[in-house]
Amino acid sequence: MVETDLVRSLLEARIRLTVPIWSIVRESQTVEDIFQEVVLRALKQHDQFTDEGHLMAWSRTTAKNLAVDFLRQRGKSQVMDAGVLDRIWTISDEDAQGLKERQDALRNCLKTVPPRQREMIRLRYGEGLSCAEVATRIGTTLDAIYKRLSRTHSQLRKCVEVALQGETS
Structure with a gap:
């Protein structure tokens, strides 16, 4: 080849x-x-x-x-x-395209999240830290991290849904 x-x-x-x-x-x-x-x-x-x-x-x-x-x-x-x-490993081309659209929407939605929340997301998912490690790194309680992550997940989910609905309209 x-x-x-x-x-x-x-x-x-x-x-x-x-x-x-x-x-x-x-x-x-x-x-x-x-x-x-x-x-x-x-x-x-x-x-x-x-x-x-x-x-x-x-x-x-x-x-x-x-x-x-x-x-x-x-x-x-x-x-x-x-x-x-x-x-x-059996993801179809159609599934892959849908994943790419969701990934692009999520990337754009992350730009709308305040910097402190974005940092928390980066630590948790980008660096793969546990919630307890994120809490220590940020200097807050584990309970506060759980609540912030929950709110951020909800905010990002809504933003992605709106973005994807806009693409299909």
Whole structure:
């Protein structure tokens, strides 16, 4: 497979590959690192891929293995049954497009959240800290974090719903 076609195919399939990775590792930066590693490994052996289907099958397997390896290196056991893990990787193109639209809407909605709430969200989901760790880092109580997260989740959910309704109208 030609390198330019390989890169194009992987970039077009980015959402289909990164969403399942995130569901395993739950750390945004690690998702990006794993995706980049898949691309680099694919480029090193580009001549072994017969077609795009072969590349995608190899990429899904490689990404899944890298994600599970990441958990093992962190001393975390696999949090999902193997059957569930396999089903995660069967996201269709239509599902991937819907996920991308939701992701874009969420990204835009996050811009409307006050900086302190955005920082709390970044710590909790971007860095993968527990609520107790977020409370310590911010200097507040665990109960306050739970309440703030709940309100922020609600605010973001409503904003995303409105944004997606605007797209379908």
